[in-house]
Amino acid sequence: MPGPTTTLLIEGSFEELADELAQYIDNLKKSNGDESSNIQSETAAHLKENKKDEALKKLIMGSQTLNQAPEKEFIAAYNLLIHLVRQSPNLPMFLPKICAHLSAPITSSPQNGGGLALSVLGTVFNTLPQEHVEMRFHILLAVLRVIRATSNFETLRPQLKQLDKWLEDWDMDEAEDRKLYLAVSDVAGEAGEDEQAYTYLLRALRTFPSEEVSSTEARELSLRALKSALTHPTHFDFQDLTDLDSIQALRNTDPIYFQLLEIFNSDLLDDFNDFKDEHDGWVEESGLDGNLLNRKMRLLTLASISASSGQSRSLPYASIAKALQIPSEDVEMWVIDVIRAGLVEGKLSQLNQTFLIHRSTYRVFGDNQWRxxxxxxxxxxxxxxxxxxxxxxxxxxxxxxxxxxxxxxxxxxxxxxxxxxxxxxxxxxxxxxxxxx
Amino acid sequence: MQPHPRLEFPSYPHRPAIRSTSRLSLPDDDLPHSHLEHREAVALYKPAIMTNNDAYLHLARPLGPALGQPSTAPLNVIVQPQALFAIIDHSLRRPADQERVIGTLLGTRSEDGTEVEIRNCYAVPHTENAEQVEVDMDYQKQMLALHLRANPKEVLIGWYATSSELNTFSALIQNFYGQQGDGTFPHPAVHLTVSTEPGKEPESRTYISAPIGVTAERAADSCSFIPVPHELKYGEGEKSALELISSAKDREDRTQTTFSDLEALENAVKHVLDMLERVSNYVNNVLDEEAEPSSALGQFLLNALSLAPKVDAEDIERDFNAHIQDVLVVSYLANTIRTQIDLSNRLATAALTLGTGDALSGEGGSGGGNNNREGGDNRQKGGRGGKGRQNNNRSQQAQQSQEA
Missing domain, CATH: 1.20.5 (Single alpha-helices involved in coiled-coils or other helix-helix interfaces)
Structure with missing residues (x-):
């Protein structure tokens, strides 16, 4: 449902308002030592000849100075500019310039500059008329740039759930969707939100159409996703990765990576050790953390053997120690780690030296599990x-x-x-x- | 069992007498119109309430004044249903010639100002025409003071209007509510709009405002509204009450009996069964390879299903029986005590009615008391027995009192 058509409520004709803004910009420039500025007279001249777009151009050229405006007046001045620009039929022409200005640091307010810029970008985004809705994409990219520069991911997080709907509305091609997803993923990654970064990386991967899955770009992204999934300490579900076409395409281009993924998806620690013997030194070469992989593989192995424990729903310590290749006194620590990772739930019985399983995660969710x-x-x-x-x-x-x-x-x-x-x-x-x- | 309390719904809303006379000039319009609106007031509580249907971005609020720590953290508004009810009710009672009515919102604000909860509101009279808008500021001030006295924990949050439209008057009123002194300053004033067009789903939106314009005169009568996210929150109790109320909306007599515990349980079980049906439909489709399997969903289902405790049926039966026995013992004891109290009450009153004659002689009094007690016992037995016995008892009692 469309909201109210306009949320910028100001009285006054275009000419009056443009004149006021021009005067304001002139004053601002003068107070910063630039005496030569006379935007006011230039815009006035254009307005007399009824060339609104020319006047707007002048204003926007001058609007760079607004970054030096005092905190309090910054939003008010920009809102006025947006109000004026909105009235022009050539709105798409002006917006990229405004976005560029807003992405630049706001010198007058080092502390809240990011917030101010985001606030104005938000207004630009929200007040965009329906017919230019695809422009929102570029504004959102500008927003992401600002957020990245000011490391402000927290403010973006609640908005992300609308992303899919927006992309649907804007109806753009895959490459642009991907660009946006990757931008979000980068921002999240920099903010230390690995899980979010990974999710959006996967979404970016999904945007590759089937004929492009073996392109270089797809390959690079797939490898990136694969590596981050393997090294992420709390990520244990690899099925979403193996389902992706672009990952399947790695089977031909990077067979070793793909083999490793297969092992992490469904195999046990023994297979991982075989893999390491087969490709001696590969793990170190590829920049993956060997210790982390070992640890993760153990956790996954324990999850697998508890899932396959069947009706008895219990595992003796000895078989856990054997499968994980650890001394039997460490079994409890490992079981606790697996429980903490959320893969298994259960009780340790020290008396009987068994692990009673309440619930376990199936690494491969197949037909039997559905049954x-x-x-x-x-x-x-x-x-x-x-x-x-x-x-x-x-x-x-x-x-x-x-x-x-x-x-x-x-x-x-x-x-x-x-x-x-x-x-x-x-x-x-x-x-x-x-x-x- | 007690008769169920009934919730009555007037088939058309009550209006204060003065207002309804002022509307008498529009008799055709009055009834069906208000009918529709009333339906709507109830329909509001469909889960489909319209809180987030606009696509907008809310990343930062305008910088607050430099009091304390200025911040541009985004804002979230929570609306409680009773405030919405009051707003829609106000809209129903508005004068015929007024398109929208306004009022003041009250509630709480978190310490950093990022969470605002609208809990309460009251109407503020205003008039507007093409040229000007008039808000009764004195009334607003007085009402606010009174409300704050009654609810010291609530603060002024902002204002509402019963139309989705924003115009320059909205800007004026917004600036009035956000001003220094009597307004919400240094926090932004929240503006809540609830559309009340008959026949359409009501929509609500929340805004805060930012200044616009570079000169002081311009800024005074204009502002830029920034949409902010809001959500409707109600607790379990409110939810079931609202569900009950909304189930009355399709009935002719606009009444609905409240559910007994058993009916509520039955409904809940049916509800769960419905949901199970849906889930197992999906699972069966997956098994028949008609639906796309989602391993995340399957894993989630399996996790949820394995939450059920593993207990033997025998154990449950044993525990349940033990529990039942406990309950029976308690209820037996309670009944025994009740009977005892009843009995002693009867004996006491019997002594009063029958013992008046021998108040003078102590000996006779005690004898009389004994007799009476016997009489009481007899009467009790008589109550259980046939009519003949009762007759006998009666004559016995009469004799006894004569003797005394």
């Missing part, structure tokens, strides 16, 4: 239906009882009335009866 979900759902549904039946029965019984009672009372009343006519008995008799019961 299990389905059977558990059915079980739940059946028991709930039983509950519902009991409730309905009880309700029915309650209604019947109530009717029965009402009948009884009626009968008694009748009896009492009949009796009353016969021998003048007080009519409260049945009432006393009831109370006594």
């Amino acid at each position: 299990e979900v389905s059977s558990r759902l059915d079980l739940w549904r059946n028991s709930l239906q039983g509950v519902l039946q009991v409730i309905q029965q009880e309700k029915q019984r309650f209604v019947e009882e109530k009717e029965h009672e009402a009948n009884k009372v009626e009968q008694k009343l009748e009896q009492a009335q009949r009796g009353g006519r016969r021998d003048n008995k007080p009519k409260q008799r049945p009432m006393i009866d009831d109370e006594m019961d």
Whole structure:
């Protein structure tokens, strides 16, 4: 639903306002030692000839000075400029310039400059008329630049959920979508939000159409995603990666990386060790952290063996130690680490030297797992239906009882009335009866 | 069981007497119009309430005045349903010739000013025409002072209008609410608009404002509204109450009985069953390879499903029976105590009604008391027995009191 068409409410004609702004810019320049500025007279001349766009051009050229305006007046002045620019039919021509000015540091307010620029960019973004909606893309890129420069990712985070809808609205080609996703990923990565950075990197990868999956760009991005997934200390799900076409394309171009990914996706520690023997020194060469990979592989292995423990739902310490290739006194520490990573839930029984599993993560979610979900759902549904039946029965019984009672009372009343006519008995008799019961 | 309390809905809203006379000139318009609006007031609580349907970016609020720590952190507004109800109610009672009405919003503000919660509001009379707008500022001041006295924890947040449109008058009023002194200064004033067009879903929007214009005169009567995100929040209790109220909207008599515990349980179970149905549909589709499997979703489902504790049916039965026994014992004891109290009450009153005759002689009094107690017992038995017994008892009692 469209919001109100305009949120910039100011009275006055274009000419008056342009003149005021020009005067303001002149004053600002003069106070900064630039005496030669006479934007006011130039714009006035253009306005007399009714060349609004020429006048606007002058104003925007001068608007660079606004970065030196005092904090308090900065937003007000920019809002006025936006208001003026909005009235021009050639709006797309002016906006990139404004965005560039806003991306430059705001000298008058080193502390809040980023916030001020973001605020104005937000206004530009929000007030963009419907027909230029695709311009929002460039403004958003400018926003991302500012956020990156001022390391202000926190303010962006709540807005990111609208990103998909916007991209849909703007209807741009994949390359531009990708550019935006990558920009978000970079900003997030710099802010130390590895998880977010990775998510947006994956989204960028998804934008590659199937015929481009083996292009150099796709390959580089895929490798980047692969590496960050492998080295991220809390990322354990590799299935989303293996599903991607561009990652599948690595099978031909970078078979070793792909093999490693396969191992992390579904294999155990033994396979990883075999891999290391086969490609001796490769891990170090490729710049991956060997210790981190080892640790991660152990956690994943433990998750796998607990998932495959089947009906018994318990693992003896000895088999954990064997699978993880660790001394048996370290087993508990590893199990605790796996639980902390959220891959498994369970109880350690020191007495019986076993690990009782409540829940475990399946690294590969296949048909069997879906079947299990389905059977558990059915079980739940059946028991709930039983509950519902009991409730309905009880309700029915309650209604019947109530009717029965009402009948009884009626009968008694009748009896009492009949009796009353016969021998003048007080009519409260049945009432006393009831109370006594 | 108690009869259910009923929530009554007037089929058309009450208006204060003066206003309804002022609307008498428009009899055709009055009833159906308000009907529609009333429906709408209730329909508002469909989950589809319109909080975030505009695509806009809110990254930073305008820099506050240099009091304390100036900050441009973005703002989030929380609206509580009772405030919205009051606003829509106000819109229903507006004078016929007024397109929108306004009022003051009250609530709380977090310490850093980034979270604002609208909890309360009151109407402020105003008139506007093509040339000018008039807000009763004295009224606003007095009401605000009174409200703050009654609710010292609430502060002035901003103002609402019952139309989505923003115009230059909005800018004027916004500046009035955000001004230094009586306004929300140094915090930004929040403007909440709730559209109340009959026949359409109501929409709400929240704004704060930034100055616009480079001269003081321009800035005074203009401002730039910045949309800010807002959300509707209500607790469990409010939600069920609102659901109940909204279930009355499609009924002719506009009444709805409240649910008993059992009915509520039944509804909840049905609701869960519905959801299970949906999920297992999806799972079955995945198994039949009709739907795209999502391993994240599957993993999530499996995690959720394995939350159910693993307990044997026998254990449950045993625990349940033990619990039932406890409950039965408690209820038995409670009944016993009640009977005892009842009994002693009866004995006390029996002594009063029957023992008046022998107040003078102490001996006779005690004898009479004994008799009475017997009489009381007899009466009780008589109550259970047939009519004949009761007759006998009555004559016995009469004899006893005569003797006494």
